[in-house]
Amino acid sequence: MVQIVVCVGSSCHLKGARLVVDSFKNMIAEYGLEDCTELQLMGSFCQEHCTKGVVVKVNDQLFLEVTPEGAGEIFQKHVIPYLTCKVGRSKYASNYHP
Numbered sequence: 001m002v003q004i005v006v007c008v009g010s011s012c013h014l015k016g017a018r019l020v021v022d023s024f025k026n027m028i029a030e031y032g033l034e035d036c037t038e039l040q041l042m043g044s045f046c047q048e049h050c051t052k053g054v055v056v057k058v059n060d061q062l063f064l065e066v067t068p069e070g071a072g073e074i075f076q077k078h079v080i081p082y083l084t085c086k087v088g089r090s091k092y093a094s095n096y097h098p
């Protein structure tokens with residue numbers, strides 16, 4: 001199970017948490033992982049690192065000052081390699097044609 005938690009507290013919200021969430025949603029769709037039961041994307045209240053927002057946690061790993069572009073990198077390096085479900089339009093599926 002990979003759990004992505006994006007802080008949507010007021011400070012992170014002002015720093016673009018919504019765009020970071022959208023970036024993760026786009027990556028999930030791009031990889032065809034909407035139905036992957038090993039992956040959870042969720043929001044959280046303040047993670048107590050407000051000056052370093054947007055704060056994202058992937059399982060126990062904390063990422064600070066995350067941008068929408070940075071979310072894509074986190075997804076590719078810290079989420080995709082830890083999933084075994086490769087479904088839909090996954091880049092790893094044999095029928096994937098970009």
Ligand code: FES
Binds near residue numbers: 008009047055
């Ligand atoms: S609002 Fe995100 S860390 Fe405080």
